[in-house]
Structure formats: C-alpha cells, structure tokens
Amino acid sequence: MVDVNVTSDIVGRGRAASIPNAWAETFLIAFFASALSVLRTGFVFGLTSNLYHLPIVAGLYDEPQYQNDGYIQSLRYFASGVWLTLSGVEKYFDNVPLLFFVLFFLSRLVSFVGFLCCASLLGVTERRDKIVFSLILCFVAFLDGYSYAGSGGLFINYFTHSEMANGVALLAIYFAARGFYTAAIVAVGITSFINAFFAAWLVPPLALIGIWQLSQRKATIGEISSRVLIGCILCLPLAYVVLRGFLSNPEFGHPFDLANFLRQYFPGHVLFDTTSLGDVVGLSGVTLIGALALFWSRQAAPELRAAYLGIILVYLIGIALPFVTGSPIILNLHLLRSSTVIHLLAALAIAALATNWLRRDREAAFLPACLIVLFVTFDGWPGLALVAAVLIFALRTSVPGPAQSYQRTMGYLVLATTVLVAYPLAIWSGISFSRICNEAVSEWTDVGKWARGNTPMTAMFLTPRRPELDGRAEVSIADMALDRGSVFEFVSHRRVWVDFKRGGSSVLTPSYYPVWRSRLTDVEGLNSLAERMAYAARNGIGYVVDVCQSPDAGNGVVYRTKRLCVFSTGADAPAARKDASPAAERSAS
Known part of the structure; x- marks a missing residue:
C-alpha cells in the first residue's frame, strides 16, 4: 500500500x-x-526625447554656463523617478x-x-x-x-x-x-x-x-x-x-494655456x-x-x-x-x-x-x-x-x-512566406533605419566632441532648423542628420540657442515658453545660411551648425563632418582661439 x-x-x-x-x-x-x-x-542612443533625458544624466543644470538657461534649468523638475534616480549619473558611470x-x-x-x-x-x-x-x-x-x-x-x-x-x-x-x-x-x-x-x-x-x-x-x-x-x-x-x-518645482500648478501651447507644439x-x-x-x-x-x-x-x-x-x-x-x-x-x-x-x-x-x-x-x-x-x-x-x-x-489537406498545405506555405520573407524583411528594415539614425547621431557626437575641446565653456550654438519629415515618402540622410541632434548638448556641454523640441519643457516651467516662442519664431524666419550667420552674430551666438552645401564647405567653416559644418561668427573668436589646441586646429582644417 x-x-x-x-x-x-x-x-x-x-x-x-x-x-x-x-x-x-x-x-x-x-x-x-x-x-x-x-x-x-534596432537601438540608437540619443534620439528624439533623449534631448530631455541626456542633460539630466549629465547634470548640466549644475554647470555654471547653464545657470541662466531656462530650458536646462527646467529639467531639474522632470518628475519621473527614473530620471530623478539617474540625475548626474555620468559623473560615476561614463x-x-x-x-x-x-x-x-x-x-x-x-x-x-x-x-x-x-x-x-x-x-x-x-x-x-x-x-x-x-x-x-x-x-x-x-x-x-x-x-x-x-x-x-x-x-x-x-x-x-x-x-x-x-x-x-x-x-x-x-x-x-x-x-x-x-x-x-x-x-x-x-x-x-x-x-x-x-x-x-x-x-x-x-x-x-x-x-x-x-x-x-x-x-x-x-x-x-x-x-x-x-x-x-x-x-x-x-x-x-x-x-x-x-x-x-516652483512653477508647479501655475496658470498656463496648455491647449494653445500644444497646438503650436505637439497636440497628439x-x-x-x-x-x-x-x-x-x-x-x-x-x-x-x-x-x-x-x-x-x-x-x-x-x-x-x-x-x-x-x-x-x-x-x-x-x-x-x-x-x-x-x-x-x-x-x-x-x-x-x-x-x-x-x-x-x-x-x-x-x-x-x-x-x-x-x-x-x-x-x-x-x-x-x-x-x-x-x-x-x-x-x-x-x-x-x-x-x-x-x-x-x-x-x-x-x-x-x-x-482539408489543401488547407493545411496552404497554411504551411503562408507560414513559410512569413518566416522566410516577411520576418527577414522586417528585421532588415529595422536594421537599415537604425543604421541611418546611428550614422546621423555619430556625426552630431563628433561635432559635440569638437565643440567641447575647441570652444569656450560659455559658447553658444545655433543648430539647424528641424526639417519637416512627417508625411514624406522619402527622407534624405542629410535631413535625418538635421533631425538627430539630441545628443549634441550632452556631448559638448555647450549651450544651444533654441530647438523646436525644447518647447516641451514649457509644461514644466511655463516661464520658459515666451523665450522659446520668441527665439523659435525668429529662427524659423531665417531662410539662408547668410541670414542665420547674421542673426547669430547679432545675438552673440558664436557658432552656427548647418548642412554642408558642398564638399569644400566654403568660407567660415571651422569644423565639418560628412554632412554637418560648423561656422564661426566671430562672436567669441578670441576666447575660442585661446582655448583651441594645435590638435583641434588641425582637426578643424
């Protein structure tokens, strides 16, 4: 028993x-x-919304050049536990x-x-x-x-x-x-x-x-x-x-016409x-x-x-x-x-x-x-x-x-098509898109590294206007490069004048909204590199980043990658020359 x-x-x-x-x-x-x-x-580092996250990880709001930067200071109040935990972590894990x-x-x-x-x-x-x-x-x-x-x-x-x-x-x-x-x-x-x-x-x-x-x-x-x-x-x-x-956040709960702002920014x-x-x-x-x-x-x-x-x-x-x-x-x-x-x-x-x-x-x-x-x-x-x-x-x-037997045969043919054609095509599409994004991010990373090593800490940059990519059947790699600059400030620790996506921080600190709206309106009205350079010089912006128009890049270029060129306006040229090393000058040339 x-x-x-x-x-x-x-x-x-x-x-x-x-x-x-x-x-x-x-x-x-x-x-x-x-x-x-x-x-x-695929995976790409430094895309889109990372524009908000990377300055937090780098703790940029504690650096002296950002003390009066409304956008960077607003990120102190990004109240997700993830980013509150990761604030300044770059100091300990590079x-x-x-x-x-x-x-x-x-x-x-x-x-x-x-x-x-x-x-x-x-x-x-x-x-x-x-x-x-x-x-x-x-x-x-x-x-x-x-x-x-x-x-x-x-x-x-x-x-x-x-x-x-x-x-x-x-x-x-x-x-x-x-x-x-x-x-x-x-x-x-x-x-x-x-x-x-x-x-x-x-x-x-x-x-x-x-x-x-x-x-x-x-x-x-x-x-x-x-x-x-x-x-x-x-x-x-x-x-x-x-x-x-x-x-x-000292501005938490302050009156703000959010619906009107969202119609200008992203209402989705x-x-x-x-x-x-x-x-x-x-x-x-x-x-x-x-x-x-x-x-x-x-x-x-x-x-x-x-x-x-x-x-x-x-x-x-x-x-x-x-x-x-x-x-x-x-x-x-x-x-x-x-x-x-x-x-x-x-x-x-x-x-x-x-x-x-x-x-x-x-x-x-x-x-x-x-x-x-x-x-x-x-x-x-x-x-x-x-x-x-x-x-x-x-x-x-x-x-x-x-x-019926033919139904099972048809089913196996459909499965074979899925596994041998549809799945590989989906993987290839993801890999191809991520490759393009990584290439663009890499260029911005190079520009950021150059800026950190060759410009004064207080330097200001005017970055390219964000291209309209939505709804377009084909997007050039140059346009992708323009739209993948979220990593620049994180790498360079240098200030950026304005960027469309930065407007999102107006939700955190409404006081930043007038600055963002005014600057963005001005920049969106500039239709040529010459106009952008003149505007930058008037506002004390030392550097302008734009897509290189030709292989030889033209006058005023102090650094370039495959698609991006950095132009100096001379607004902080003496300080820039003082800080630049011989190696950096060779890189710029």
Missing part, C-alpha cells in the same frame, strides 16, 4: 517546484524574445550609451514577461505555445513604433522611461485578474514612479476587473480593500519620491481634434481586432475583457476632456496616449488567439491562424483590415469540421 499522506506530500512538493520552474521558463523565453525584438527594432542600452533591453524584457503572464490567462501555458506567441509578438506591425491617435511609445528604437511602464502595466493587469490586488497596486506604484500619468490610465481597467470579480463573487469588498490598502502602503516611498519631484497626446483621419482609422482597426480576439473567443479571460473596456473608457474620456476643462494638471494626464495600452492588449489578444489556433488539435483553424500571423506583419490599415476580415470569417463560421 502507498501511504496517502506521503503521496500527497510528493505531489505538493512537485507543484511547488513547478511554480519557480514555470517562472524561469517564462523569463528565459522572454529574454530570447526580447533579443529578437531588439534585433527587429559609458552612458551602454547604460541606456541595458535599460532599453530590460524595458523590452519586462514587456515580454508582462505579455507572457497575461497570455497565460488566454490559454498560452505550454512551452511551445509561449515560444510561438512571443515570436508572433516580435513582428506585430502595430507594436512597432508609436500607437495610433495618441503617439504612445511601443517597441521603439531608443530608450525612454515611458516605454519601461508598458510591461509593468501589463503585470498590474495580470495580478488584478488573478486576484493579487496587493501585487497589482505595487505594480501601479512602480508605474507611477516611472510615469505618473501612465499609472492614472490603469485605474479604470483595474477597477472594472474588481467590479467583475465582485459580481462573480470571486472576491469580497473587504478582501479587495484590505489588499489594495496594503499595496498603497508599500508604494508610499515611491509615491513620495515622485510627489516631492513635482512639488519641488491630448487633443483629439488634431488627430489625422489615418490615425483614427488605424486605432479603430487595432481596437476592432482586439475586441474580436477577446470577446468572440471562448478562451478569453473575462478579466482581460474588463481591462480592455476600461482602457477604451479612458481613451473616450480623453477625447472629451479638453472640451470640458483647460486645467494643465488634468490635460497633462495625456489620456489619448492611453491608446498605448489598447495596442498592447490588442496585440496580446490576437497573438494568443493565433497561437491557440496553431495547435495540432485545432486543424480547422490552422489556415486562418497562418494568415493572421502573416497579416499582422503588414504595416498600416491594409494589414489591420486583412486581419479583421480573417477573424470575422473564421469566428462566424466557427471553422467547423476537420481541415
């Missing part, structure tokens, strides 16, 4: 051992999926590009862990299914770049703090769906530490999950309340750091009436795909449906809010940017559905699943329309009966 107690003890130990094994397996699959995803998107890459990879890793945890609620639990699911996610086109009609970062090719919150938000939804409300609130607290308004978006989805579980008597109000309270207490240190960051996160029709169609397509996959699938977890409805509600509130209030604090919640979470949950749902349909016991759904796997790699509304069409057809017919 076998002792029942001994048998139960062995089974219990086996189940306990399987939990860490399952987590280890999930983490390992997420790690390799993240590596493939990073290969797909390989900032490596630091950014590690954080970039960790951000992607947390996203895949979050996806895999949520996918377990949709039946993706076996090792093979996790691998297939992750592979599909790596190449979902609407996860590449930014969300429609909100411009939230998804799988982008540079590091920012907001994208770190994507995976943590998915984990918050997962924990709430499992009834682990303390863990869910801690995840919301971590999200708040990373990006406060992202955490605000999670409140309605988690609330609807709680309401559904209460309606099904899966939990009581007392249980949920006590667990939420414990989570809130655990999050107090994180909340204190972020709140202290906000309140330390807040004002729906500025959204293009193409973006509206795109987000509608993504939302439809997510709804079809979540609400027509019997395996879909009802908690995820509740979360999906909750985030759609957040977005709808975001559409209406600017018509109700002009409060900067409320509008700064960037509710339209919550389309990020709609994209995340829609990608989760469609990838899980395709994975489930690819199983051997779902032969009748094999061809539709293969078509979905291919079509989700197509960019834009045509791909979304094709995925929706396949879903509607398959779900309406319920794919009855066994699959």
